[in-house]
Amino acid sequence: MKRRNRNLIRLPDIMTGLVATISFGLLSLASASHADDSFYQPPSPFPAGLPGDIVSWREAKAGPPRARELAHAWQVMYLSTDGLGNPDVVTGTVLVPKGHDPATLPVIGMAPGTAGPAFRCAPSRMIDKGAFYEQPAINDMLERGYAVAVTDYVGYHPEPETTYIIGKSMGAALLDVVRAAQRLPESGLSSSSAVMLRGYSQGGGATLWAGEMHSAYAPELDLRGLAAGGVPANLAQVALPLNGQAGFGVLLYALLGQDNLYPELSLTPYLNAQGQQAVTEMVSDMCVLELLQDFQGVSLADVTDVNPLTGPRLQRIAENELGKGTQSVPVYQYHEEQDGLVAFSQARDLKNLYCSKGVNVQWQPVDTQGSSGVVRHINLAYRGNSGVNVFIDEVLQGQTPLSNCDGG
């Protein structure tokens, strides 16, 4: 066994991490990825239109060389709806595999896992420069001849305000990026294309939120199935185990994400000086790796003077619980059995809830044998792909997946 004696970086070390990450930015960009950030600036006011309408678009790179061989890609800004029901604009990426008649292609709406609070973390930016950590999932879809529409979620602009882990915001952003892909003239995709949604971790939550919202929000989409892994279904049950643990950065980011949507919430009055510094640095330059590394072992008590988990916030946390609605299409749900970031039990509870509502659920617990709970969660971001691929292939071929609600 390899020795892992990397010191946990606690709060006083945050500055060290920050200096390291800032120094990356001084390196010259590796290739002709987009350096112009103005694309991400939301227009003011928002243009009139319907959710999923294209606001603007530009050609982009589909990822590293293999992806560029496989597909054409565009960055899109499209109309959507925020978690309070108000109009919003969201950015994303549309990828269409080469060598096919696009009008015949299914569209896979892909909901990324946690990218991070800083502007540079936006999935569309990562895809364009070849640094998107879920690129293998995109390539799997492209190689099968499926178009892919990847949402960035709400709030990635030069002054980022990401509404991290807000269910309705994520669900709308995902459904609307599929509409945007269908409506982007350059894509050639059809508005009647078969649609599947997939995502892991935050993306697993977004996928199931989109599924619960589908019939009311985007009933015209020919949704066939949902593949969701590492699903954060009950945010309270996900967040509490992270306090003082390796995943605290994700917890702090989730609180920040709520602030960015809900006007009655603000973390600022609760934060101590260290906490304020941490939040400032998060938004300025931290992506998921820094979130997971720079806050290991930190607890709310380290960054706040007063407990921020008050009534209004707990109310919003409760609002963002999956399973209040139901799913009308087959669901493939998978989870690491010893997941150290998104608790296994609350995902299994959601599966059971869906099953009790008659949803066709294929439930797949996985043991990746990872060296820690966090690594186990990360492992399944990639190793869950094979099961997702099979599920998507089967559903798109017209097969009805066998639910294992009875046996699970």
Added chain:
Amino acid sequence: MSLVHVGPVATTALLMLLSASSAAAPVSATLNYTCVFPLIEEQPLSVDITSEMPDSLAVGQPSGSFQIDGTATVSAESWNGLDFVGSDTLSGQVDAHASVTGNGLSLPLVIPMEIAAQPMPDEQGAFSIVASGETPSLTFTSDNQGAVEIRVGNLVLNLTPRDDNANPTGLGDFQSECVPVTGGETLLHTITVSGDDAGSTTFGVTGDAVLKGKANWPLVGELAVETSGSSVSGSMGLETSALSLDIPGLFKTFSLDAQATLEPLSSVSGELIDGELVLSLQARIRLADIRLKLFGVPIAVYNGEQCVSSQAMSLSAVTPSGQHFDVTTGGQVTGEYSVPAFENCGVMTGLVNLYLAGAGSSLSLQLAPL
């Protein structure tokens, strides 16, 4: 190992025989890249490349493949990203994009290199990974004479990190594209392509001659040639060997045996065009230890050293039609000739001339580069 023929006239170019001037010299360069990795985005990567390449090559002379060894220094931040997702070993493959440019020449190359599996270091820090591969062989044409530059450009890393259980990590198998920090390609080496250089090579010679259609004479030796353009010149030396002939009589069979030597009277000259080698040589045949035997018992003997064909004979040998002679692989040549009369063979002179001299002799030689 594929042979890359540069330009349309590679076939004739291949006729150039060269080995002396292709001596390879050590080549090294340090290339600085920016690579994009998942999660950690742009990262510096420094690569020390070493190889052995000739400083000069003749037109038509295949360079042979070059072994390329690269040692990349990966940043500490890259270690951190790989380690964080649980990477325990790293292996993969690199496509090194290169170019070969010169007069009338702009050839993009992709050199595949392997990264053998190696453990990730335990401690955070910059670390080295080693990759190696081979270039294809290059052959230049007369149009390419002058400086030919070999430059290295982008790298595409196909990385397969594995965890303690040899399973993929959360990043899976991923590609990382690396671009030189200078933005362009980096000069690795310059080769001077010259059309004037002579080449030389030595062939092993095996085959046989048949004198007057009946006397068998195995031939073994060496042919050393110099080439310049299409012209070929050199010298051939053959070992003395046993010539034998069965002479049918009315009731019995005689045999004529001798130790025969082909003695060159001139250098070998000729040319090699489009795979056809033509060689010419003036020579004579010397016979010694001549025995006429009946039932294996000598009945007439010549033991002198003076029995030779009286005049120079013209030997000419050509690549048989349908075959291709290549200096790198050799080939066959055949010819027919007339043997002048022998003299000074004592009591055997008449017999020797009766059976060995005159028209209708042939030669077939296999030339193989030594």
